[in-house]
Amino acid sequence: MDNSSGIQASLAGRYALALFELARDEKKIEAVGQSLAGLKQALAESNELAELTTSPLIGREDKARAIGAVAEQMGLDPLTRNFLGVLAQNGRLSKLGQVIRAFNLLAASHRGEITAEVTSARPLDDDQVAQIKQHLRTRMGRDIAVDLNVDPTILGGMVVKIGSQMIDSSIRTKLNTLAHAMKG
Template identity: 25%
Template sequence: MIPESVYRKYSQAMFDIAQESQLLDTMIADMKVVRDVLKDNEELRKFLGNPLITAKAKKETLKAIFDTSVSALVCQFLYVMVDRRREAAITEAIEGFIDLAREAQHIDVAKISLIKPLTAEEEKMLVTKLEQVTGNKIEPLYSIDPSIIGGVVIKIGDRVIDGSLKRQIHNMERALLQGGAVNEVTD
């Protein structure tokens, strides 16, 4: 685990630059592209983390991958991270930047666990309702979790809305046990 202080200053610097140049939305999109590529490509992460590979080779590889898909400013950020031997902190620095940008734009991340994917209309209705409840914009992150049996579990920051069938069964079981109810099976 990389200490927060190592990558936080890079996150803050990129955020400040994005704000000053009024490119926050563009920078968020570009940083998400880099984050997703790094997340999905273990070989690239290993390559960047290899201390035997020169900074020049790492920067050339990053340029080949990202030069046409993200802004020059984001590429420069990556090069600075490589030059300062902070390759292991790139993903965390990007996540830190995205968190700062979300906070500035009053966006909450809603981690939504479901048994099956929602339709586009259902997603829109759910996000609209969550925005009304929180008073902030919502960025939904959906995941499929068969263990909830049915319903939905939503986590926004420290808040949890557990409407899962699993939770309802657990609550019912607890109520029955606390009430001293006994189930009898008769012939």
């Protein structure tokens, strides 16, 4: 399944596609993927890093120097470090989360997998992730790559999106449904 044309429709998608093609040509898809996974986690855990990427008050040059230092300290691969510099210089660092998501979709497609976006109220441990992957693999009949997100506002349960399909077993949705039914 080639979904690169859909991804190219967005600005972040075009950057992700460019990074993916470079990584593929240099046979570094896994290294870049690991660097981006570490970066995604750092963005989720560090308010300062998230602010660096999105703040309009920080100039492009300062962002480029700062993100270069962060990339160096994190030990990101050279291709990802250079890519982050390009994003900063072009004023597109705020699109980093979308670029990471699009890159992961491209990499999963390249491996013959489909990607499931799984949102839970709190972080899942490795056993839970393995169970989810196994269940989805059985249901879909293909290998599954899982993109994990944490959103405490769903209160509990999970929301799983695979392409245009969505399985919403969150407590928030169940409570909203119950409240709507009670208004009747």
